[in-house]
Amino acid sequence: MGERIPIAINGRFVGQRITGVQRVARELTCEIDRMLGEGDDRFRVRLICEPDADLQGMDLSHIDVVEAPGTHGWMWEQTVLPRAARGSILLCLGNTAPLLSLLFQQPCGLMIHDLSYRKFPSAYRLRYRLFHASLLPVLLARARPIFTVSKTEEEVLRRLAPKLGSDLTVAQNGGWRGNRAPQTAEDAVRPPRNYALYVGSLSLRKNFAGLRDVAIRLASEDDLDFVFVGSAGRILTPVVRDIPEHVRHRIHFVGQIEDPAKLGEFYKSARCLVFPSFYEASAIPPLEAMHFGCPVVTSHLPSMIERCGDAAEYCDPYDVESIIASVRRILYDPSRAAELVRLGYERNQRFSWRTQAQTILDAISAAHAAEALGGNSRESVGLPS
Missing domain, CATH: 3.40.50.2000 (Glycogen Phosphorylase B;)
Structure with a gap:
């Protein structure tokens, strides 16, 4: 067995109110932790988060939790996280990623949950829409691999970025975790x-x-x-x-x-x-x-x-x-x-967090192997005007 692949999970979600995106990120992080404990030794994983992050209910035993002090929220993600994650593949499970990591070509896996702000702009505040509209072309051009959560959403992303090819993977969300029985x-x-x-x-x-x-x-x-x-x-x-x-x-x-x-x-x-x-x-x-x-x-x-x-x-x-x-x-x-x-x-029974986490880790492993062989040119992905 070769050296383990270092992964740093973007832990900004830990400090956010738990809605759909944050729930997915929490479930996947917990599932990855269980997989490590059950013998998946391909990876060495850290969860990098803000100080005093609320990890209640996550019970992580095999992922190292690293608190990175500095500012908070979006500014923390953009300025503190890239330095703290240096030397690792940065895994972002919440729709965004640090621009510094993307622009300086730090390996960055990204989950894009949906592009609802494009189809229903009236549902979102203007500042949110402008930020994500400006960030999306950079994400599609620089992040690899990219994950999305349904074939329907995959079709939308492929229309926006036809050159994504095998760098885009579908990983459907799970449902109720079995050991969360009320x-x-x-x-x-x-x-x-x-x-x-x-x-x-x-x-x-x-x-x-x-x-x-x-x-x-x-x-x-x-x-x-x-x-x-x-x-x-x-x-x-x-x-x-x-x-x-x-x-x-x-x-x-x-x-x-x-x-x-x-x-x-x-x-x-x-x-x-x-x-x-x-x-x-x-x-x-x-x-x-x-x-x-x-x-x-x-x-x-x-x-x-x-x-x-x-x-x-x-x-x-x-x-x-x-x-x-x-x-x-x-x-x-x-x-x-x-x-x-x-x-x-x-x-x-058809959907599970384990299957989703397995799909994500397998794609990261494949991307890492391709990078090591020089097979990932990180060419820009053209966006339609």
Whole structure:
């Protein structure tokens, strides 16, 4: 066995609020740690993060955690991280990478989760859109290998950068990690008795306005509560939460839930998950719901069909009547609900964090071998004007 390949994981995500991207980065880091402990000796891995980073729940035993002091947030990633990661392949799991590392050709593997800010610019604040629009050409030209989370998103990236070739790899997100099974917690937020559920950001891109209207209709006409789990981050355009007085007691905004035990209780008790997003790459909540036997209503989008297969009830996200009709098929047809539960259990087994982590490490190993043989010329990737 030759010398182990040094990998430095960009740990900026550890200090961020846990939404989809941060959840993926945490799960993959934990899975890589387990793989190292189970005998994958190809790599020597460090997690480089800001001082006082919150590693609660990660329980890393085989990845060295290195705190790199300096500034914070984006400036830390751009200025402190490149120096701390010197001599290693820098693995960035959260959509961005340090410009210094890219421009000076430090080996840098990058996961691009989605390009939703391009398709739904109104959902994001202007500063966020401008930053990512200026960074994307550099990422596509300089980072190698690049990972994305679905074939649907791969097609978008290949249209933007046709020369990526084998440097772009698809690695679908996992779902609920098996050892995160919920346990009854004394401080758990208690869900209502009869409700539909949404889990995700309160975002225009996630169709919040449509979901709000669906929740109001279901509360008014079907005597069904509706629970929103999630929040609106600083990068998102604020949404309007106006709920009529007569159903306000039936529509619950419980905020972000990061405790798996609490989140699992909401999935397990819900009549269905309602997830009619306008744009997704590799959504996590539908697979989590399937793990708990919660039927799923989601958008009839290529990425969601790729993710959910025949294990979901599909709707037109632009049509509130279509969303409601799909929910009612589950509410009032027990055989259809039971069929979706069965298919959901089967579908959930197809995706795992282990498979995603294995795909990423194999691609890094192959890129490292090609670099050693002089097979990686790092030529610029042409972008269409």
